[in-house]
Amino acid sequence: MAVTYASRTLQVTDPADDGRRADVVLGRRMPGLSRRMARRMALDGHVRLDGRRIPPSARVRLGQVLEIVWSVHEPGEEPDESVEILAVTDDYVFAAKPAGMHTHRLRPDQPAALADYVARLHPECATASPDPREGGAVHRLDLETSGVVVFARHRKAWTAAREAFSRGAVAKRYLAICHAPPSWPPTGPSDLPGFVRPDDDDAVWVEAPIGRGPRRDRAAVSLRGPSARTRVRRVCTSPDGRYVLTALDLVTGRRHQARVHLAFLDMPIVGDVKYGPSDEIELPLLLHGTSIDLSPLAPKVEAPPSDAFVDFLAAHGMGDTGPASPSPPP
Template sequence: MQDEPEPSSQDIVRRLLYRDALMLVIDKPAGLAVHPDVKSGATLVDQLDALRFGLPRRPELAHRLDRDTSGCLVLGRHRKALARLGRLFAAGKVSKRYWAVVLGGPAGDEGEIALPLARRDPRGWQMRVDPAGQPALTRWRVMGRGEGMSFLALEPVTGRTHQLRVHCAAMGWPILGDRLYGPEPAPGLRLMLHARSVTVPLYPKRQAILADAPVPAEMMELLARCGWAGESGLSVQARL
């Protein structure tokens, strides 16, 4: 698979989905690591100064997305904001919804995956299903099917590393393009996992903030082959 082009600071600013005094939400592109990892190249932290918008310090990550996952990523704009967001994430009050295209698919229309997860190697970051691991819960709903694939909406109730990827693979329907937990993908096929939306109850006396990331162009064709009619063909609930 060819390397993704490195985004510029201007590219990151253009991907801003939400901004207020405490929080930013950006649409992270696939192929961009949020922190330095085993691969070389640019990372999101290299671009965060472009998101200061007049504040003396850059924003920082409130959570993480895998390098190969695109979509909604939340940042806190200062220390107190990060602390508040951290408490919300730790308490499970932030709702994250992902779209994925998987090989095959579940027999039913919706359900849950409750499989505990642990690291394959204590010094590594790859995960596996392990009865002695940490509890992990994923809710799923089938949004469409076609050509031996399924389009799923996934909600990670817990936030374990690679949770959605490992859970889907363990159920026998790996996410397309997953080189770690699925079969070797076709050349040029990236991980078909997109953080579609995030809902953050940031202000106690206001409605929760909803940010919605547009579907990446490279994912649209596969969704259409699963019966997706595009944004105009979805109800508000289905868009989530």
């Protein structure tokens, strides 16, 4: 992966910015950069004022020039073998995101993300989303999650897909290998009843709202949070009863929704140290976005699970990774 250096400059010309903090001005005026990111980059030594390195709290004056300088990790000439373009239509590009790679960069100086690889092959995606950081991505997967990600090829397609996601009109199927619950069907904690209901012998609906967690990097079931709906279907169980392969249909798209809802059922995903056993840090998160259906905007596209996912199933005597037939929400 090649490393070069890039910079962006901003001259302070608005009287409203005179005397304000550098990170505030950058977050307000520089497209695709939030104040939080500007502060972090200043703390890391990437922000200059009239050529001199400054802290995020430095005050700026009219006529001065702010500059951000960072190292750029560009995709190499040869594509990453773990990145696969699954399908391309006139409006969308479907790519397989490997675990451990961001969907798009959250900061300019982060390593190359999936959006960078997609833009190398389809440059039009880079300008399809209003926020240039997103590179046309119409949704995101967690860093640790693998699976299908959709990129728009132009602004109209991006807007249409985002509206479909907002309406809950996009069918998203995940596979997860979980720690088996004490019994089936799982019911959730006794002090929060009413959020889990059976669908059939092998499936339940989880309808627990999700809000902020105890830490910034976590979410949690919260009565104050927005509604969230997940259908959890048992596909197979390991012969020793320790693990269960599940197929998940996410009707909504809350932060860490699959992970939070499965932990709520007392069946956390294998390798999920945020919501499950903390001693599984050496294991990958065994959560995979196996398909996404944008119909009628685009056909359904699927991505096979990673080798690590398939190997875990084989090592524990579990069956096929093919998901069970989806059930539309009632």
